[in-house]
Amino acid sequence: MFISPMLLETAAAPFSDSRYIYEPKIDGHRLIYSQESANVKLYTRHNNECTRQYPEIANAAFTQDIVLDGEIACVDPLTGVIEFESVMSRFQARRADKVRQLTQTLPITYVIFDVLRYKGEDLSNRPLMERKEIMAGLALPNAHFGVIPYVEGAGEALFAQMQARAMEGVVAKRKDSVYEIGRRSAQWQKIINWTYADVYLSGYKKAEFGWLASVPTDSGRMRTAGVIEFGVSPTHKKAFYGVVKPLITGEDRDFVYVEPRIRARVKIRNWTRAGMLRSPVFTEFIV
Template identity: 55%
Template structure:
């Protein structure tokens, strides 16, 4: 069976419209490569982990093919991809949560490697290669009007959008501006209540409790500024963390609040200066 490392996405800070691109909703799940050869189907994560046994619903007959898409579980009330439900299905051997495999690219079809073709030609092959079912479907896209799609995505509180050049080729395991993601981040103001002793991370504190660890987006100058004033604020430590009075404030951007009230993937934006 053939595994192809998926193409990665560059990131832009804000939505845009451009006639050279098509725009797709960003599905909040996990990347999944489907590879079928001689009637045998295998499923892989983006890191080449075989997860075929986790999703027997996707083992079907059909032509030799390699597909790239996102595996998600939809919120039953909103119909929107739910990352926590997706992870629950992924991590459990017993979960029967219904899955949706949203396919956005075809990399091989029968005896042909399609990665050198422009995106819209690959989309045309994909339209002919698979038929939408409740379990597997082709992603919808809009031509050129990224800001219109963005407004609809924000209104539904979805993850974001992906811009793809119409003539873009598929570059396995690389980032180029042929694929660009724009994330619909949430923002929160937090207090920093400590830091991790091992790999870098600040404890984020809101309303008297820890809501996550800030690992990403902190420039070296900001780390230096923090540690230059934080040591006099130390209140204690344990095996993993050193704790401080939560007097230093920061703004973070993050994907969403989890059902347990934690920040999902918080990224440092800036310090908040006291008045």
């Protein structure tokens, strides 16, 4: 059984409130674990089945039928850091031999943060803390399952810990919140631990909006680091396109290229292992 997950709104800043619990935000991908008559199916938040990608949990079963909401995480064995790129390597693997190999080199953990059905009962209309109590009593099938920890009220302190550990951020949830299936709700809010980077704008997309971002290499040359598609207001677009024409150096099917003279600051989730900006969002021009 697939249940469309409850989604989070974005908080402007860390906050502390006794009406909320606060969980570490896991840098993985959302996963619905569904067990009916001992048959386990795994689904992404968009209802794509991914059971075969994660045999560590797909081949395990609880003593009772259950539907869980959580996150797939991969921990780098050398650094102990949760790595999104490793999760994507697992998710994109399809061949059985490749999946078997990755279970050894990139084992996953399913970090559970909610229980939606249990013993045939729909729990979505119960308050969050009741659902948490049921979760705390579950006997987990194997070591690839874990339950997210949380603190009550101390959101700013937890966010400071996430910053110190370079983790993705914090999720704030109202203690009395019901599970709003398939909806984005202010009852659950995410506070992202953004990293900031300064880049040069070296081109723009032809078909739809997007600015090409580049960064200097050690040798002083420029290399492409990603495309900025979010956070740009109409005023910023007007300013950019108003001055960029004399800077054009060439074009191809997808991009118009310009001299990298305009600088911008972006916020990102992190740098990828390949040196690319992950999810860049424009914040301002740098003069």
